[in-house]
Amino acid sequence: MRTAVFIVVLFWLPQQLLAQVPGRPRIWWPGDLHAHTIHSLDAAALGGDDVARTIRLGEKQGLTFLAITDHQSIASQADPAFASAKLTPVPSLEWGIMGHTGIHGTRTLVPEVDRTRPPETWNIQVDLTLAGARARGSVVVVNHPAQGDLMWSWTTAAFDAVEVWNVGWVFPFVRPMTRERARAELAARGLSGVPGALSPELASAPEVNSGGCNVQSLRFWENHLANGERVGAVGGSDRHVLVSPGYPTTWASAPDRSLPEILNAIREGRTAVTRGPRVRPPELTASAGGRTAQPGDTLPAGQPVRLTLRMALPGGGLAVIYRGREIVATAPVGPGTATVLVNDTPSGPTWYRAEVFEPLIDLGLSAGDRVLWNRLAAAGPKARPEDLNDFLSRFGERVDEAGRWPSFAIPDALGRFLNADPRRPGHCISGLTSAIFVR
Numbered sequence: 001m002r003t004a005v006f007i008v009v010l011f012w013l014p015q016q017l018l019a020q021v022p023g024r025p026r027i028w029w030p031g032d033l034h035a036h037t038i039h040s041l042d043a044a045a046l047g048g049d050d051v052a053r054t055i056r057l058g059e060k061q062g063l064t065f066l067a068i069t070d071h072q073s074i075a076s077q078a079d080p081a082f083a084s085a086k087l088t089p090v091p092s093l094e095w096g097i098m099g100h101t102g103i104h105g106t107r108t109l110v111p112e113v114d115r116t117r118p119p120e121t122w123n124i125q126v127d128l129t130l131a132g133a134r135a136r137g138s139v140v141v142v143n144h145p146a147q148g149d150l151m152w153s154w155t156t157a158a159f160d161a162v163e164v165w166n167v168g169w170v171f172p173f174v175r176p177m178t179r180e181r182a183r184a185e186l187a188a189r190g191l192s193g194v195p196g197a198l199s200p201e202l203a204s205a206p207e208v209n210s211g212g213c214n215v216q217s218l219r220f221w222e223n224h225l226a227n228g229e230r231v232g233a234v235g236g237s238d239r240h241v242l243v244s245p246g247y248p249t250t251w252a253s254a255p256d257r258s259l260p261e262i263l264n265a266i267r268e269g270r271t272a273v274t275r276g277p278r279v280r281p282p283e284l285t286a287s288a289g290g291r292t293a294q295p296g297d298t299l300p301a302g303q304p305v306r307l308t309l310r311m312a313l314p315g316g317g318l319a320v321i322y323r324g325r326e327i328v329a330t331a332p333v334g335p336g337t338a339t340v341l342v343n344d345t346p347s348g349p350t351w352y353r354a355e356v357f358e359p360l361i362d363l364g365l366s367a368g369d370r371v372l373w374n375r376l377a378a379a380g381p382k383a384r385p386e387d388l389n390d391f392l393s394r395f396g397e398r399v400d401e402a403g404r405w406p407s408f409a410i411p412d413a414l415g416r417f418l419n420a421d422p423r424r425p426g427h428c429i430s431g432l433t434s435a436i437f438v439r
């Protein structure tokens with residue numbers, strides 16, 4: 001395989017944001033696919049927000065769609081506040097007790113696994129339940145697949161996308177998987193030795209152990225791509241309390257922000273994820289044989305491919321393009337808008353995707369701040385909202401006072417801090433794209 005890389009900096013005309021596709025032009029719509037309200041028991045216990053405030057917070061962040069994903073609940077949809085002139089509320093729920101999926105576009109509850117039946121039937125129940133939801137028009141996203149006691153262990157291809165970016169990139173609250181932890185979790189679920197109870201796609205995720213759960217979720221996604229499955233990458237703030245929706249932001253490429261178009265974009269993998277709504281999505285295109293493809297599209301195999309990655313990083317950063325699991329180009333990019341061009345000739349079916357990184361900014365943590373941060377990190381999912389409030393009061397941006405807790409947006413320096421990426425020392429992950437397929 002041959003690869004050549006060119007870097008050019010040019011003015012980024014608004015028209016270039018429009019996809020070069022037949023039919024109505026597409027633009028990028030920022031949103032969040034994972035938000036809890038008081039209709040989730042855990043969020044209610046923490047002092048979380050009602051539907052009205054959750055939607056108002058999404059509007060304040062400039063989001064154009066927002067999925068309300070309460071645990072096993074669609075009660076949000078009966079609330080008159082489940083409406084907005086500024087954003088499209090997505091009727092959703094977070095399904096699953098042993099591993100979670102976001103089921104989007106559903107207006108009915110989806111039954112859980114019947115655990116009174118033998119454990120040998122549970123994987124089949126999961127497969128049939130998700131396939132049934134998709135057949136009824138819902139979009140299924142596997143949430144935080146590599147996350148400790150919430151790991152997604154099931155062997156199924158009945159989903160449309162993987163939540164590869166949950167909360168902050170290497171959120172210290174959530175520890176990465178190990179083989180031992182995965183085995184212990186299966187035992188806790190009564191699934192030790194049950195065929196199919198740990199999918200091969202997840203079983204190898206602990207091979208990547210230096211970048212946190214999201215890097216392992218990326219590996220899970222890649223393993224499904226390597227099977228030839230067409231699945232996209234999305235993010236989710238998974239916000240329960242205090243932090244506004246949109247950190248990270250999922251971007252959907254669609255002609256408008258109507259519910260059917262947003263769901264279609266996610267179903268087809270026309271997505272990108274950034275660390276917040278004010279970071280533009282990286283735009284990857286690939287051309288071969290006179291055809292131009294974007295994430296979600298497929299190009300014919302056996303031809304040279306011309307890749308173009310456009311991004312806008314105010315302080316510059318780093319661009320990385322992958323062919324399958326391999327890096328084909330790593331390029332530093334200057335401040336402002338930049339384009340990286342790569343020529344590549346794949347030897348067979350594969351996929352292309354991209355990640356972009358920005359330098360960390362010193363938050364100026366005092367000794368006391370470090371004590372507070374370490375306490376938050378050590379407490380894990382049991383972190384006290386009082387501590388989170390103290391930390392965000394120091395480094396967040398207060399945007400709303402109307403609930404039990406104030407709500408915060410994440411300013412630039414804090415956003416970088418929360419998304420530090422050990423794979424690129426001194427950098428945070430800024431954004432990533434879904435895959436363009438070569439078949």
Ligand SMILES: [Zn+2]
Pocket residue numbers: 094100143144150
């Ligand atoms: Zn979850």
Ligand SMILES: [Zn+2]
Pocket residue numbers: 034036069094238
């Ligand atoms: Zn959740």
